[in-house]
Structure formats: C-alpha cells, structure tokens
Amino acid sequence: MELSEALSAKKKDIVGLWIDRTLDSYSSPGFFKKSTDPFANPVGSIISQGLTILYEHLLANAEQQEFVEPLDQVVRIRAVQDFAPSQAMAPFLELKWVIRQIFSASKETRHLLGELDKLDCRIDAMALAAFDNYLVCREQLFRNRIRELKSGRAILTDSACPSAIMRHNNDQSA
C-alpha cells in the first residue's frame, strides 16, 4: 500500500483517534465526544469538524491558505480555554503520533512508518500556522480588554464616586 493510499484508507481511524485524544484534554470529555448537535455541543462538534477538514487538506496537499479557516475554528476555542499555550497547541503535533499509532497497528501499513518525513514536515507547517493563529486570538483578547476599558465601562468600578469624594473632603476638613 502506498502512503497516500494508506492515509485515505485509514482516514476514519486516524481522524477518530485524533479527535478522541484532543477532546481527552478536557476534564469531562464524554459529552463533547457524544453529542453531534453543533448548537448543543459547540466545542466538541466544531473541534471535530475542524480536525477532519485539516486532515482532508493534508491528504489533498492543499495550499497553506486553505488551512487558515479550519485552524482558526479549533485554535480560537482553545486560545480562551484553561490551557497553557503548549497544551492548546499540542493536538496539531499530536497528529504525527496518531498516524504512527494507527500505522504500526496494522501489517499493511507498518512498512510505511519510515516514509513519513514529508508528511511530518507538512504537519509541522500546520502546527506553526496554528501558533500564528493562536497569537492572533490572544492579541485580540488583549485589544478587547483595552477597548472595554476605553469604552468607559471601567468607570463602573474604578472611578471614585463624586459624592463619596465630597464626603471624604468634608471629613478631612472637619
């Protein structure tokens, strides 16, 4: 079996394990894995969908540009969840491990383990693009913070109450 043929033939197993491992990074992943309703289970279904598209793009040797949207789908979620940056990014590199796991489990594909260098490179490129995307998301968060502060809403708690200042001044002068 050729490499590209094997990647297609084993797509279901590879993507399945990849999604499984990614969703295992949540404390209670059962529901994320089970529910397929994209509105009842947005995290589980959007991540599953994103990873599936990314795998298809890798198989099809798609242009870098085509990775942007599905990467953003996944990264935008993980960039605001309770993960260290390395943990948020880990799933993309994990695909290399997942493919090796699946390939080594079957006689037909075991011989391909030595031919994964080029694919590894493409996965690395995808992971690096994910890192760029991660920073875009984080920077946007900080911009939003600043925008909220500038919008005047911060005044809600961080400004002194005029009547309190007046009373304070009166107390001081008394």
Place this chain on the structure above:
Amino acid sequence: MAVVKVDKLARSVAEGPTLMTGSIPKRDWMDTPVVFKPGNYAYPTKPEVLKYLDSQKGVSFPNAREWNPEQDDWKLPENWKDIILQGLADRLDRFRSLKIFMDCCVRCGACSDKCHFFLGTGDPKNMPVLRAELLRSVYRQDFTRAGKILGKLAGGREMTVGVLKEWFMYAYQCTECRRCSVFCPYGIDTAEITMMLRELLHLVGVGINWAMEPVSNSNRTGNHMGLTPQAFKGNVEFLCEDIENLTGVKVNPTFNRKGAEVLFVTPSADVFAEPGIFTCMGYLLLFEAIGLDYTWSTYASEGGNFGLFTSNEMMKKLNGKIYAEANRLKSRWILGGECGHMWRVLHQYMDTMNGPTDFMEIPRSPITGTVFENARSTKMVHISEFTADLIKNGKITLDKSRNAHVKATFHDSCNPSRAMGLLEEPRYILDHVVDNWVEMPANTIREQTFCCGSGTALNTDEIMELRMRSGFPRANAVKYVHDKHGVNTLGCVCAIDRATLTTLMDYWVPAVQVAGLSELVGNALVIEGEQRQDLTEGLRTMV
C-alpha cells in the same frame, strides 16, 4: 504554564504531545483542588467598599480585608466554619426552596450539559448538578442524618477551606441564567443555589469588586456609576443634542418632575456607554414622537440591581428607590427600559419585597388606551410591551428602509425570556422595524436561549478568557446565522448584553454588531417635522 522537561520530550514520541504537556486530566473531580490564577477569577471586593456597605442599615457585609485568591491564606475569620454552617442553617430555615433543592435532586443529569460554562470549558464542576453538589455535599454532611453517620458514603463532605475556595470559584462561574432549570424535571433552580453560595461567602468577607462597587455606588447615588443628579442629567441632555443633530428633532426630557404621568427607569449604562446610548436615543425619540407625559428620576437612575447577585437584603434595599421615587413624584405608573436582570427583580421580587403599592394606578397607555393587566400589581411595564402595543394600534409610523443596513437576529436575554416570558413582543417589534431578520437555531433561543456568559457581575475585563469561553455557545449560534444568512446585527433587550455581546462578537463573529431593540425602533421612526440627515447607519451615523 506547563514546563516541558527533556525526559518528557524524549518520551513524547511514545506518548504523544497531549500527554507530554499534561493536558489530559487524570484525577477525579472531588480530588481536583481549584487553582486561582490570573484570568480565572474576578478581583475581590475592596475593603473600603465592604466597610461602607457594612455600615448601612438593613444589610451586613462583615470581615472586610485585603486578600488575594492566589495566596493560600485568604485571611478568613477564625471561626469561619461556624459562620458558614450557621449561615447555611439560617437559610435552610428561611428558604423552603433551598431545603427542597438540597433534598430532591436525583442526579438524573438532565441539566449537566445545558450550562454554557460547562459547554465552554468541559469542566465537570460547571455542570449545574455538580455545582450544586459543592453545597449539597456540605448540607448532607452536617444537616442530614445519613450524612452525619455515613459521611462520604452518603455523599457528604466536610466543610474545609478547599471547599470554600471551590465555592468561590464556581459561584462566580454561574451567571444565574437558569437555562439548566428549564430542563430539570424537578424544577430545581440552580441560580438560587448560586445565590445562596454567594450569600454564604459574603458572611466571611469573600466577594467580587465588580459586583460590590456598583452596589455601593447604587446605595449612595442611585446608580452603578455613582453619578450625581447633575452628571446624570447632563449625560441625557448630551444625547438630546446628538438626536437634534441627527434628526432635527428637539427632545426635551424632564427630570424629577412631580405629577408626570409616567416614571421612566432604565439601566444607567443606557445614558453613558456605547452601544447603550443609541438605545437610549431610541427611547427619547419614541417618547417625543408620541408626546408621552413622563419624567426621569435622578435617584431611581438605575434599573439594574446588582443586589440580585449579592444578597436578598441588598437587592431589596436597592430596589426600594423605584417605588419611593414613584411615590415622591406622584407618578401613575412606571415604564422600564431594556435590561435583563433588572426585569427579573422587577417582575419576580419587587412586588413582594417592596410592594404592593397603593399610590399608583394599573398601567394604561395614554396613547392607545391599552390597560396592562399583567402589571396590575407591580405597576411597571416593559418598554417592549409598550412599544409593541403602539405598533399594533398604529400609533407610530415606521420606515423599515431606514434600517436597510441591518440584517438582524434576536438574542433572547436570559431574564426577560426565562423569568418573565417576554418572547413575542420583541419579535413583533422586529417584524415592524427591519425588512428581514432570522432566528437562530431553536435550541439556542426563547426559553432555551444561551447566556451572553457575562451576567451576574461577571462582565469585568480581568476574566476575559472565561467570558469568551462561556459565551461561546451563544456566539456559535450567531456565527451560524451570520455565515448562512449574512446577519450583521444581534438585537437584544438587555444592557449587560449590549456591552458584553459586543466584546463577544468582536472575538467570535467580528462582522456582527449589537443593538438594543429601541435603537432599531429609533432608526425607523418617522416623526412629524423631522429633518433627518441621510443616516446610513441609523442613530450610529457619524455626522
């Protein structure tokens, strides 16, 4: 942040990067202590704010101090455990609902996957059933016979500092939106459990500043901002100038005018912060168009009531100003602006806390003659009810083409939809002010609406990540109608929504703006004698 060790790196080929970075959790929830770090908690109340509130009549906020959630020692009072257990005993005695909620849950799990915090985090303690279990386990241990004898075997848990810290973490990862209670076969209202957790925490001086400072300001000057009457009036007049520039219509609101038929109360955010100010301009234009005899109060200058997120007593005290001002100004009835939690307080609590009143009349629209029987007891009508009635009776002229720039969807705010059943009026208004608008998917609207993720005083910037992940289920549904139908405007009837959904959209669906319904009404409203400029973005147009 995880530190990647070299030996772990070497193992990574065998184990995969997810394990290498430690991101697959391996411990049971009960054995997972909470960790406070920047971004996952809101700042504690400033001691001076708490001291001031504790000095006020009718409320108690003891144990003011400097403390830091990230440090081990929270400087709790020595007898903190007795205080908490006594506080729980008092509440079990006073609130029958709490006692029932503690006893009747059968852990069926219907609520577990309905919470936007759980859906955004995957953290089991954000499942409503488990969030309640944080309190219920202590209840079992100390207040049930089985728990007293069997302890952990009966699901009991000793009250420890660790448990208290868990309470603080998760009582402030619940927006009291009550989506979970829609699905509970027993009708357990987890929002009330969160309220109790927050009350208990206040007994030992543990609370958040973003709730308590607005409470303190409201207690002093009537509004969250601590605006003086002059500043409040000045802000509204500033909006009147903008209206005149945009539309050529001169609006002349009055303040504290005795004998005005209607007292108008709205969240103070409407008069000072974008995009609320556009909603406020909508109210002002509407009242001018129909010649309503109304006045603003510069003391009942805040519809919002963060007391709801603090304690029963505080909520009652802050709410008191509304009837007091209606009485002072001799108003016949009260009209309320667009706000979410404000309406939960007005609709569900005001009448029993500070009413019933005998000095007002059953609200009757002076324009259409409609009597609002639903407000017979509270004497307070929602602006959407009032506006929908005007439209139904053909009393205002609306030109939808003035909202040609808008392709809308409607976000049901948690409290108006689930706490007062305001589902049809906003939709009826939308039908008449925009050419086309679409609904989001059925399991994300009406009674099942998803929260903005920032209610109950969680709309502060230090927990931005938390807000973005808890708001994701809502944003995801907006993104769907944006991608499918080109929706560019998210309509709503809530001040916290207007502020926080704006930030949420910036992150998840940047092409969508957030607008109050009254803003869209103001855009479309045709007023006699107007000299409206070409307003390509309605009242937001820069001229």
